[in-house]
Amino acid sequence: MGAVLNAFLAALVAALTAAVGSVVGVGIARRRWGVRSTAPQRVPVLGGSEPETHAWSRFHVRYYPMSLVFIAFEMEMMFMYPWAVVFVAEGVMALAEMGMFLAILSVGIVYAWREGAFRWQ
Amino acid sequence: MAVRAPRFPVPVAAAIGAGAWGPVQELRACDELRLVTTPRHATVLLVAGDVPAEHRQALDRVHDQLPHPRAVVSWTAGQDSSSVLGAAVTGDVDAVVTAVVEAHRRVTTDPSSSTPDRRPDVEPNEWRGVGPFGQGGEGMMGGTPYGRAMAMTGDDRDGLALDQLHLTLGPFLDPLPPGMVMDVTLQGEVLQEVDLRLPPIGGAPFPDDLGADDTSAPARRGLRWLAHALHVQGLDADAARAARLAGRCRPGVDLVPPFRALRRRLRWTGLRWSLRGVGSIDGAGDAAGRWDARLDQIDAGLAGDPVGGALPSAVSWGALPDVLEGLTLTDAVTTLVSFDLAAQPATHGSPR
Numbered sequence: 277m278g279a280v281l282n283a284f285l286a287a288l289v290a291a292l293t294a295a296v297g298s299v300v301g302v303g304i305a306r307r308r309w310g311v312r313s314t315a316p317q318r319v320p321v322l323g324g325s326e327p328e329t330h331a332w333s334r335f336h337v338r339y340y341p342m343s344l345v346f347i348a349f350e351m352e353m354m355f356m357y358p359w360a361v362v363f364v365a366e367g368v369m370a371l372a373e374m375g376m377f378l379a380i381l382s383v384g385i386v387y388a389w390r391e392g393a394f395r396w397q
Numbered sequence: 398m399a400v401r402a403p404r405f406p407v408p409v410a411a412a413i414g415a416g417a418w419g420p421v422q423e424l425r426a427c428d429e430l431r432l433v434t435t436p437r438h439a440t441v442l443l444v445a446g447d448v449p450a451e452h453r454q455a456l457d458r459v460h461d462q463l464p465h466p467r468a469v470v471s472w473t474a475g476q477d478s479s480s481v482l483g484a485a486v487t488g489d490v491d492a493v494v495t496a497v498v499e500a501h502r503r504v505t506t507d508p509s510s511s512t513p514d515r516r517p518d519v520e521p522n523e524w525r526g527v528g529p530f531g532q533g534g535e536g537m538m539g540g541t542p543y544g545r546a547m548a549m550t551g552d553d554r555d556g557l558a559l560d561q562l563h564l565t566l567g568p569f570l571d572p573l574p575p576g577m578v579m580d581v582t583l584q585g586e587v588l589q590e591v592d593l594r595l596p597p598i599g600g601a602p603f604p605d606d607l608g609a610d611d612t613s614a615p616a617r618r619g620l621r622w623l624a625h626a627l628h629v630q631g632l633d634a635d636a637a638r639a640a641r642l643a644g645r646c647r648p649g650v651d652l653v654p655p656f657r658a659l660r661r662r663l664r665w666t667g668l669r670w671s672l673r674g675v676g677s678i679d680g681a682g683d684a685a686g687r688w689d690a691r692l693d694q695i696d697a698g699l700a701g702d703p704v705g706g707a708l709p710s711a712v713s714w715g716a717l718p719d720v721l722e723g724l725t726l727t728d729a730v731t732t733l734v735s736f737d738l739a740a741q742p743a744t745h746g747s748p749r
Contacts, residue, residue: 316461316516321435323570324412324455325578326521333548333560336585 341393352381406431407501410439412459413575416603417446417472420490422621425628426640429494432628434571436462440504441497444482445472449598452568452576456482457515459569466511468500474603483512490644521545551584554723559584568595572629572730574738586725591718597738616698617646619691620656626688626734630668635659646699653699660692676732678720681712684735691737712736 320327356374363370388394407430411421421443425432433439436459448456460469460482469483472493486496504510548560567578576598582590611617620643627636638659642652663669672685681687712720721729 311465314461314514314518315520316458316514316518317464319458319462321437321462322564323567323573324452324459325565325567326458327545328563328565329548329561330545333562336553336557336559338585 345388345393348384349381352378407441407497408433408439409441409443409497410436410459410463411443411445411571412448412456412569413598414444414446414448414452415598416474418575419618419621420472420603421445422624423490423640423644424493425624425633425636426644427490427494430497432571436460437464439463440467441500442467442469442483443472443493443497444469446598446603447474449576451595452598455568460512461514461516466504466508468504468510469512470496470500472496551582551589553584553589554587561589565594568598572734574733577738583726586727588721588724588726588729591721591729593714593717596714611648612701613646613648613650613698616652616695617643619695619698620646622691622737623695626737627663629730629734630671632663632666632668635663635666638662651699653696656696656699660696672731672735675728676720676724676735678712678716684731687735691735 320331355377359370359374406428409424409430409432411424411432413421421432424430424443430441436442440463442460442463444456460467470493471482471485473485473487484496484500486492548562550558551561553559562583563580564583565578565580567573568576573579574597576595577593578595580590580592580594581588620639624636624640624643627633627639638655642656642659646652669685669688672688673683675684677683720732724732
């Protein structure tokens with residue numbers, strides 16, 4: 277019991293020393309070598325002009341529909357791995373089933389194409 | 398070179414004033430320095446030419462955005478040194494390179510000589526910590542932290558409601574012609590609204606720059622445009638080649654073979670393909686067409702036929718917003734560069 281308590285105490289002392297040491301070390305480093313940015317340095321680079329709106333704004337990720345379509349068809353590829361493993365054993369039956377699966381998915385591709393999901397905007 | 402050059406090119410941010418745009422482009426040929434696109438990456442600020450009074454405050458802001466240690470070199474025309482910021486140098490490209498390398502060496506060996514801020518160290522407005530994130534409004538909307546309003550939504554061209562970001566670009570933004578200031582409203586990267594506030598700086602050309610009777614002047618001007626345009630397209634090695642050709646461009650020097658070699662090289666970069674269909678306007682084609690016309694004109698100029706190969710018709714200043722609105726920021730910059738506003742200030746038809 278005593279030995280375990282001593283071990284915990286030693287770990288606690290080591291953790292405290294590390295915490296205090298790192299805080300003091302970072303503090304000294306900031307004092308000694310730290311560069312404090314000034315207000316004019318924090319302004320975003322616009323070629324000499326100042327921004328009128330805050331930088332916190334929501335940005336439309338225009339590749340979003342394309343990435344969703346990509347993920348959907350990547351999942352299709354994942355279904356093909358176990359199919360490839362049993363393909364030799366199952367034979368023509370497996371080929372027909374996969375053909376049906378891909379035929380259904382290609383209807384989806386045609387639909388997405390018609391809706392303009394593959395057009396870069 | 399009189400001074401010992403560092404082992405890497407000195408990063409230089411250029412703030413370009415009257416008439417100095419062309420000579421600055423020739424600096425892209427120098428191995429000793431590298432013109433960087435933002436002052437944040439530079440140690441030396443090169444103030445080239447006379448900066449008009451209306452842009453002095455902007456110049457101070459650009460100066461303050463260089464990280465310490467920093468130095469300033471002013472490339473002046475010689476007679477007027479009242480606006481000089483930092484060490485003044487007059488002369489050709491070699492003199493400027495020497496001064497820049499020397500300024501870099503001095504400030505890196507003695508960081509205490511770094512130039513202090515020129516703008517006061519105060520926020521435009523004080524922080525008012527209201528709201529869940531201290532932004533001064535409700536949720537993620539509204540409020541004016543540090544006096545700058547949060548972006549609010551507006552309808553965009555695709556039928557969505559997206560945040561609108563209002564920015565003022567210029568006058569010393571690398572891809573734009575120097576002095577040009579425009580207010581833009583961005584939704585994502587699409588320019589929804591463009592308002593031109595100030596035209597590019599005109600003014601007298603730099604001394605010992607291209608003379609009117611210099612037969613090689615049109616080709617040299619074209620090569621300078623090419624150096625900048627290639628840099629904006631991200632092809633800095635080719636931009637250096639174009640700038641090197643511009644520096645060697647004199648009457649009687651045959652630069653046609655190296656220029657055609659550069660053109661063949663550009664064909665392999667796929668640049669023309671990326672310019673196709675960008676910035677199309679009625680009667681003036683697209684950016685690819687304008688590039689072709691300019692390259693043909695440089696070729697004709699180098700071959701000793703400066704009038705051959707007509708320049709593409711310039712866009713009028715008033716029509717520019719209509720051309721830019723609806724484009725992405727990248728396409729807008731590509732379009733602006735293809736018009737070459739910096740080298741043709743006379744075509745603007747601006748009242749200012």
